[in-house]
Amino acid sequence: MPMQQVVVLLWLVLVVAPAAIAVAAPPAQKGQMLFCPRMCGNVRIPYPFGIGDKKCAWSPGFALSCNRSFSPPRPYYSNMEVMNISLERGEMLVYSPVVYACFNSSNTTESEPLYLQLNMTGTPFLVAPERNELTATGCDTMALLGGRDDGSLLTGCITTCASLKEAAHDDEPCTGQGCCQMSSIPHNLSIITMSWDKGRTTTSNVAWTYSPCNYAFVSQRGWYKFSRQDLRRRAASKSFEFTNHTGVPTVLDWAIRTTNGICLSSGARGALAPACVSTNSYCVNATNGDGYLCNCSKGYTGNPYHNSGCTS
Ligand SMILES: *[C@@H]1O[C@H](CO)[C@@H](O)[C@H](O)[C@H]1NC(C)=O
Ligand SMILES: *[C@@H]1O[C@H](CO)[C@@H](O)[C@H](O)[C@H]1NC(C)=O
Ligand SMILES: *[C@@H]1O[C@H](CO)[C@@H](O)[C@H](O)[C@H]1NC(C)=O
Ligand SMILES: *[C@@H]1O[C@H](CO)[C@@H](O)[C@H](O)[C@H]1NC(C)=O
Ligand SMILES: *[C@@H]1O[C@H](CO)[C@@H](O)[C@H](O)[C@H]1NC(C)=O
Ligand SMILES: *[C@@H]1O[C@H](CO)[C@@H](O)[C@H](O)[C@H]1NC(C)=O
Ligand SMILES: *[C@@H]1O[C@H](CO)[C@@H](O)[C@H](O)[C@H]1NC(C)=O
Ligand SMILES: *[C@@H]1O[C@H](CO)[C@@H](O)[C@H](O)[C@H]1NC(C)=O
Ligand SMILES: *[C@@H]1O[C@H](CO)[C@@H](O)[C@H](O)[C@H]1NC(C)=O
Numbered sequence: 001m002p003m004q005q006v007v008v009l010l011w012l013v014l015v016v017a018p019a020a021i022a023v024a025a026p027p028a029q030k031g032q033m034l035f036c037p038r039m040c041g042n043v044r045i046p047y048p049f050g051i052g053d054k055k056c057a058w059s060p061g062f063a064l065s066c067n068r069s070f071s072p073p074r075p076y077y078s079n080m081e082v083m084n085i086s087l088e089r090g091e092m093l094v095y096s097p098v099v100y101a102c103f104n105s106s107n108t109t110e111s112e113p114l115y116l117q118l119n120m121t122g123t124p125f126l127v128a129p130e131r132n133e134l135t136a137t138g139c140d141t142m143a144l145l146g147g148r149d150d151g152s153l154l155t156g157c158i159t160t161c162a163s164l165k166e167a168a169h170d171d172e173p174c175t176g177q178g179c180c181q182m183s184s185i186p187h188n189l190s191i192i193t194m195s196w197d198k199g200r201t202t203t204s205n206v207a208w209t210y211s212p213c214n215y216a217f218v219s220q221r222g223w224y225k226f227s228r229q230d231l232r233r234r235a236a237s238k239s240f241e242f243t244n245h246t247g248v249p250t251v252l253d254w255a256i257r258t259t260n261g262i263c264l265s266s267g268a269r270g271a272l273a274p275a276c277v278s279t280n281s282y283c284v285n286a287t288n289g290d291g292y293l294c295n296c297s298k299g300y301t302g303n304p305y306h307n308s309g310c311t312s
Pocket of ligand 6: 119120121122148149191
């Protein structure tokens with residue numbers, strides 16, 4: 001077996017301090033100090049997230065870093081660049097890599113095919129199921145999406161085309177002719193892997209003369225629009241990506257996971273849902289995985305994770 005080139009995201013494992021259910025509310029000013037920066041470049045970092053000093057975040061799992069060697073600076077979660085954070089939706093948009101396998105003959109690849117493992121075990125994040133889709137492009141491609149710690153999830157999609165003319169036209173849906181898509185991702189996934197069918201996509205490509213590279217990525221639903229030009233791409237990297245950024249936008253769901261409280265059916269904030277500190281706020285169960293989010297009561301807006309954060 002040839003050596004695999006694997007991109008591992010989140011190899012820095014964040015240690016989330018175990019805490020019992022029904023812990024006392026954390027110190028009132030925790031993470032809300034005035035000196036905590038709330039912007040990194042153009043990206044807003046609202047509490048429970050925080051930059052740098054872990055005291056600025058609700059828990060170590062919400063701590064980001066701000067890399068100031070870029071202009072403007074860019075926020076990172078471990079080794080993953082963050083694009084945007086939404087409190088209302090409980091989402092974080094990140095840049096995740098495109099994997100590829102590029103052929104220079106029907107049975108040889110230019111470099112080792114690229115694989116990806118995204119492992120968010122022990123973090124507050126899960127892959128958002130309905131907000132993402134798996135896309136693969138190519139004319140002799142079988143892309144696989146795996147998941148879970150024991151590898152018990154395996155799915156994927158296939159795309160073929162006998163010539164460029166038989167591929168879909170630009171902006172047409174990905175139905176397996178030049179590109180294929182899986183329009184949602186299973187729930188409650190903290191680990192995903194993206195790879196290629198070994199018996200086929202990594203060892204041969206009958207379409208290599210007109211479509212040398214196979215690409216696959218998990219991106220925000222609706223973001224990718226097919227272009228025949230993408231089949232002709234030869235570059236191993238910097239494909240599909242935003243200018244100056246590495247990767248495609250992927251939506252992660254976050255929540256205050258259950259070691260930090262529970263959300264009663266009344267939605268009452270307080271000792272059992274200690275993250276919902278603002279008056280005029282309530283808790284809502286997470287829709288993906290365990291845990292809860294906070295929201296401002298009807299008629300109020302703002303940050304429910306802040307003291308007096310919800311205002312009318
Ligand atoms: C910031 O990004 C640059 C360029 O990718 C990298 O070389 C550097 O190690 C990063 N700095 C930190 C503190 O992560
Ligand atoms: C970031 O999220 C906010 C709120 O959800 C939204 O208004 C804004 O357009 C987003 N920005 C980007 C660059 O996606
Ligand atoms: C919070 O309330 C707003 C307005 O009612 C709603 O749009 C939003 O989906 C709610 N957020 C959550 C996480 O339930
Ligand atoms: C690749 O194909 C060529 C020509 O068909 C053949 O000679 C060669 O043995 C093949 N190589 C491998 C590694 O299968
Ligand atoms: C394909 O690329 C590999 C790695 O660069 C190289 O060793 C091989 O000779 C190339 N094969 C062809 C047919 O160009
Ligand atoms: C994912 O990360 C967790 C925590 O570091 C580790 O225990 C687990 O083995 C990793 N899973 C895989 C499939 O690499
Ligand atoms: C990309 O980065 C270069 C160098 O940092 C900068 O000059 C250029 O304006 C950036 N382009 C965009 C579109 O941000
Ligand atoms: C949240 O889920 C728990 C456990 O499933 C349930 O008992 C509780 O009623 C739910 N809370 C809300 C606000 O739906
Ligand atoms: C999510 O998956 C984990 C194991 O990865 C499991 O322990 C947990 O019960 C699952 N939660 C839900 C709500 O399905």
